[in-house]
Amino acid sequence: MTRGGRRRGDPTELSPREACQRYLRRRRSDSTEKSVHGWEYRLKLFVEWCDSVGIETVGELRGYDLDEYYEMRSAEIAPATLEGEMWTLKMLFEFLEDLEAVDQDLSEKIRIPDLDPEDRSNDTKLAADKAAALLSYYRESDRDYGTRQHAFLELAWNTGARQGGLRALDLRDTELGSSPYVEFRHRPETDTPLKNKRRGERPVALPRETADALEAYINGRRYDVRDEHGRQPLLASASGRPTTNTIRVWSYLATLPCSYGMCPHEKDIEKCDWNEYAHASKCPSSRSPHQIRTGSITWHLNRGWPPEDVAERVNSSVSTIEDHYDKADPEQRRRRLRNRMEDRRRPLINELEFTQ
Structure with missing residues (x-):
């Protein structure tokens, strides 16, 4: 009572x-x-x-x-x-x-x-050879170097970050000097939460070429705008901070294969509506932010990064990476295991010799 x-x-x-x-x-x-x-x-x-x-x-x-x-x-x-x-x-x-x-x-x-x-999990990812071709195109293009699509792809591929993390970045979160990095910060009070909240906060180092591309974007192609909270988004639309759907559209546009070569789907590039803003997602070869993240994580692992280091970089757990993001083919996995055996265990194997 x-x-x-x-x-x-x-x-x-x-x-x-x-x-x-x-x-x-x-x-x-x-x-x-x-x-x-x-x-x-x-x-x-x-x-x-x-x-x-x-x-x-x-x-x-x-x-x-x-x-x-x-x-x-x-x-x-x-x-x-x-x-x-x-x-x-x-x-x-x-x-x-x-x-x-x-x-x-x-x-x-x-x-x-x-x-x-x-x-x-979905096996679809941005393959490393496709990412390399796209980035090579953007880095060598007089027309598209330092565009928003270029900046987006550099960040998405080289950080392996989630869509929400990329959207949350501000100008003040970038350091493009001698040791370039971006810092992911959890700011829910101004509409940019990270998936894992404070545990998602981290600095992520960038390659020099990525930092140079971001600097070109900031100085020449970025809209000089603030969002409704007075913050300056790094990846900016004409009206401020993009929505998550807008980020997804930028991702599809940035990964269109006709950017760097012939259409793999036998379409007339000049007449194809897939390279238009509203239809880029329909191209079978364009990729979402999640698919870029999956490809990036697989690529990091194939390049010899320990799973623990990749997990820290992309703010995930080793088990989640193994179950959902590691999409290496069988030969890549075998090669990776052989390399790890040589790097980590060969000195220990040598210690197993009997001594007189």
């Missing part, structure tokens, strides 16, 4: 919609808006299913119901998508167990599909 004599609500009487809303409110304090929005969409589907089968309170839910929902969703979506949805549902039910709104251990009855790592 409350102090006024009115009985407090029974948590088992929460409707599925109320339960999801309560869970999302709890998660907002320790998660990005993008993450919360994704969970909200997944849980909306579960709420709609509960409505369709007449489940009015979470206290009614049993293991059989959760298995029914799994069966329904598994017939409609890809296994990797199903895995994400079921993990979100599991986290919701762990929260509801803490509230004593559902039977204890009900979350353990939520089935998670057992996927191979290859099933969880």
